[in-house]
Amino acid sequence: MECNVVELLGCVPSSGGNENSSNSHENAMQLSDVTEVGSEEMDLVYELPDHGCLQENEIPRVGMRFAQSHMAHEFYVTYAKKVGFATKIRMTTCDNITKKPVNQAIHCNRDGFHRSRIKAPTRKNMISAARCKARIYVKFDKEKQEWIFFKVELRHSYPCSARKTVHYHEYRELTMYAKCMIKDNNVARIRPNKTFLVLANEAGGQSNLGFSEKYLRNYITASLQTNNVNADVREMMTYFMRMKDINPNFFYAMNFDEECKFRSIVWLDAKFRASYEYYGDIVSFDSMHSTNRHGLPFASFVGVNHHGKSTLLGCALLGNEEIPSYELVFSQWVKCMETTPQGIITDQCRSIFRAIRKALPDTRHRWCI
Numbered sequence: 583m584e585c586n587v588v589e590l591l592g593c594v595p596s597s598g599g600n601e602n603s604s605n606s607h608e609n610a611m612q613l614s615d616v617t618e619v620g621s622e623e624m625d626l627v628y629e630l631p632d633h634g635c636l637q638e639n640e641i642p643r644v645g646m647r648f649a650q651s652h653m654a655h656e657f658y659v660t661y662a663k664k665v666g667f668a669t670k671i672r673m674t675t676c677d678n679i680t681k682k683p684v685n686q687a688i689h690c691n692r693d694g695f696h697r698s699r700i701k702a703p704t705r706k707n708m709i710s711a712a713r714c715k716a717r718i719y720v721k722f723d724k725e726k727q728e729w730i731f732f733k734v735e736l737r738h739s740y741p742c743s744a745r746k747t748v749h750y751h752e753y754r755e756l757t758m759y760a761k762c763m764i765k766d767n768n769v770a771r772i773r774p775n776k777t778f779l780v781l782a783n784e785a786g787g788q789s790n791l792g793f794s795e796k797y798l799r800n801y802i803t804a805s806l807q808t809n810n811v812n813a814d815v816r817e818m819m820t821y822f823m824r825m826k827d828i829n830p831n832f833f834y835a836m837n838f839d840e841e842c843k844f845r846s847i848v849w850l851d852a853k854f855r856a857s858y859e860y861y862g863d864i865v866s867f868d869s870m871h872s873t874n875r876h877g878l879p880f881a882s883f884v885g886v887n888h889h890g891k892s893t894l895l896g897c898a899l900l901g902n903e904e905i906p907s908y909e910l911v912f913s914q915w916v917k918c919m920e921t922t923p924q925g926i927i928t929d930q931c932r933s934i935f936r937a938i939r940k941a942l943p944d945t946r947h948r949w950c951i
Contacts, residue, residue, distance in 0.1 A: 628715060628737035631665045635744070640664070642718055646731045651683060654720045654729045658688055666742035667691070667716070668750040685721040690714040690738065714739045755792050756801060764798060774799050815844050822849060831855065835914040846907050848914040850896040857893045858919050861885040865895060865923040866950075869903070869934070879903055881911060908937035916942065 633641055642661055648654040655671070662669045673687040694711040719733035756764075760781055767777045778795040782788045815836075822834040831852035837845040862885055869881035883896035896915050900907045916922050925946040928934045938947050 628739055629741075630737055631667075631742040632744075633665070636661070636664060642731060642734050642736065644731050644734050647723075647726075647728045648720075648730075649728060651686060651720065651722070651729050654731070655686075655688060658718055662690075664744060666744040667714075667738065672717070683722070685719065688718050688720070690716040692740065693717070712740045756798075757792075760791075760793075761801075764802060768802055774802060818847070825851075833918045835918070837910050837914075843901070845901045846898060846910045846914075848896060848898045848911055848918070850915075850918060854895050855919065857885060857887070858895050861887050861893055862895065862919065862921070862923050864925045864927070866927045867934070868929070869900070869908075869931070870929065883915060903931075903933060905933045905937050905940075908934050909941050912937055912941035 640661060642658055646654075646657075648657065659669055668691040669688050670691045671686060672689040672693070674683050675685045676682060677684050692712040692714045693716075694713065715735055716738045717733075717735050718731055720729050721732050722728075723730050763781065764774075764777055768774075775795060778798050782791055785791050788794075819836065822832075822836075825832045826834070829852060832849075833851070833855075834847065834849035836847040839845050864885065866884045867881065868884065869879050871880040871882075879900045879902075881898040881900060882894060883898075884892050885895050887893045896918075898911045898915070900911065922942055922945050925948060926938060926942065927948050927950050928938070930949045935947065938945065
């Protein structure tokens with residue numbers, strides 16, 4: 583940057599008259615801008631992270647050898663986790679003949695200096711660049727058939743903290759003990775924040791857990807909720823089987839996919855069938871409702887009786903709002919009723935429109951206002 587400043591100083595014309603004063607002023611403004619940028623870069627201080635908790639053989643250094651490339655990568659990732667930063671593979675070079683990797687560059691994930699063009703609220707990766715130069719270079723030694731560190735830079739442009747590693751998604755993990763406790767507390771209706779505080783107290787602090795409270799809540803939503811859905815489906819099947827024993831005219835049809843996951847179910851009783859015989863010429867299909875717990879769309883077949891009031895003609899639960907799910911619901915409902923309605927009214931959904939065109943080709947379909 584000093585060389586650039588000297589060159590600009592040489593380009594500034596001498597103020598020999600008033601006619602050149604404006605040019606001198608513009609060049610001086612350019613000089614001040616460059617000086618500010620230079621001082622901004624000079625303010626970056628690259629310091630070594632705290633290695634007090636590490637042994638000497640846990641710190642990367644030039645000359646370290648590994649049998650395979652993934653072992654070298656795992657070694658650097660373990661070091662980064664203990665120190666307090668995350669890594670990323672910046673470049674991998676392969677041999678032109680064998681097409682196998684021969685060297686690799688692993689950087690700190692806060693390297694670079696560019697700004698993202700995507701707005702922060704819509705950007706998935708919220709980590710900002712800090713012009714960090716911490717990195718390692720690994721190359722393959724063909725003579726000894728080993729991978730070697732031939733360049734190591736441990737200094738960072740920002741302070742590293744091992745306590746902040748829980749905020750990196752690469753290092754978040756749940757132990758078997760934590761999973762069992764979360765599952766038991768979820769069954770007992772204990773709030774997730776209480777479970778997180780108990781686990782944090784047992785580990786000696788939140789920084790020793792290896793995950794955050796938000797990660798715990800995501801685990802409950804993603805993993806345990808699926809098990810709850812399967813349990814509730816079994817309870818629902820037991821209930822429908824009991825209703826079938828009580829009333830032989832009760833009808834239900836449940837569908838599962840190849841992985842035995844719930845797809846859809848249709849049920850109706852003798853009253854629904856009797857009402858359809860009288861008021862089944864025009865049917866309204868409504869799928870705008872959803873269950874509170876699992877978010878499964880609830881659909882209903884509704885007709886209008888001779889009093890001008892709505893009468894229920896069938897119910898259904900869908901695993902999703904895609905064409906195959908709607909098509910199964912319509913085909914099972916018609917199979918039970920044995921006749922198709924003359925007309926059907928639905929909301930303006932393209933999936934329902936295509937499903938009706940396949941399952942009810944002779945029925946007039948109209949969209950509601």
